[in-house]
Amino acid sequence: MKALELTGSTPAATSPAMMSPVRYFAQQLASRSGRRAACAVMMMTGLGSALAGCVNVTAPDKPIVIELNINIRQEVIYRLSQDAENTIKENEGVF
Amino acid sequence: MSKTVFSRPVGLIGAMALALGGGSMALAQEGRDPAYAAARSAGQVGEQKDGYLGVIGGQSAAVQAMVRDLNNKRRAIYTEKAAGKSTIEEYAFATACRLISQTQPGEKYQAPDGSWKTRGAGAPERDARCP
Numbered sequence: 001m002k003a004l005e006l007t008g009s010t011p012a013a014t015s016p017a018m019m020s021p022v023r024y025f026a027q028q029l030a031s032r033s034g035r036r037a038a039c040a041v042m043m044m045t046g047l048g049s050a051l052a053g054c055v056n057v058t059a060p061d062k063p064i065v066i067e068l069n070i071n072i073r074q075e076v077i078y079r080l081s082q083d084a085e086n087t088i089k090e091n092e093g094v095f
Numbered sequence: 096m097s098k099t100v101f102s103r104p105v106g107l108i109g110a111m112a113l114a115l116g117g118g119s120m121a122l123a124q125e126g127r128d129p130a131y132a133a134a135r136s137a138g139q140v141g142e143q144k145d146g147y148l149g150v151i152g153g154q155s156a157a158v159q160a161m162v163r164d165l166n167n168k169r170r171a172i173y174t175e176k177a178a179g180k181s182t183i184e185e186y187a188f189a190t191a192c193r194l195i196s197q198t199q200p201g202e203k204y205q206a207p208d209g210s211w212k213t214r215g216a217g218a219p220e221r222d223a224r225c226p
Contacts, residue, residue: 072185072224074224076181077185077189077225080180081189081226083180083189084189084190085193087172087176088190094168
């Protein structure tokens with residue numbers, strides 16, 4: 001929280017000698033947070049692959065196919081069973 | 096197996112039988128065309144696992160035409176009955192489960208592996224999904 005405040009306001013000190021221990025710690029936090037932000041930006045632009053610390057998620061080459069209705073489902077067969085029996089009896093000559 | 100016919104409401108069976116011009120409500124075979132009944136008992140045609148009839152071996156053109164005609168009628172029935180319930184294939188498959196159970200000893204049916212079997216005294220080999 002503190003780090004985020006500092007990032008936006010004063011320019012960060014470059015040397016630890018130039019600031020108090022408290023400010024140095026805050027600056028470290030700020031730089032870490034800044035790196036994370038940069039990482040996010042690079043991820044968005046698709047350049048984050050080489051940056052250490054980023055989690056890269058690549059889309060698969062093959063399309064994702066969800067197979068619906070390909071296999072005859074057992075519960076459907078069970079549900080249709082009595083109906084099928086009636087159909088057979090109603091159409092004697094055909095079955 | 097086929098004796099379950101008797102457990103149905105008599106009025107409905109009577110109506111169906113009259114509609115077919117049969118008037119009999121004993122066994123399913125009695126509503127069949129004599130040529131079809133003969134081809135079945137001779138093992139020339141059999142019940143496939145997909146709900147349609149199959150021709151076994153090289154049969155006459157007349158038998159092949161008869162099977163084609165019956166399968167067309169079956170498809171029409173499956174299409175009509177499956178509407179709003181399932182796919183046509185599912186309905187046909189569910190019917191096949193019943194039809195294979197109802198084959199009489201000596202008749203041919205298709206086993207789950209696709210081979211033709213002759214129905215014996217025992218239960219036929221059916222798909223594991225059959226109820």
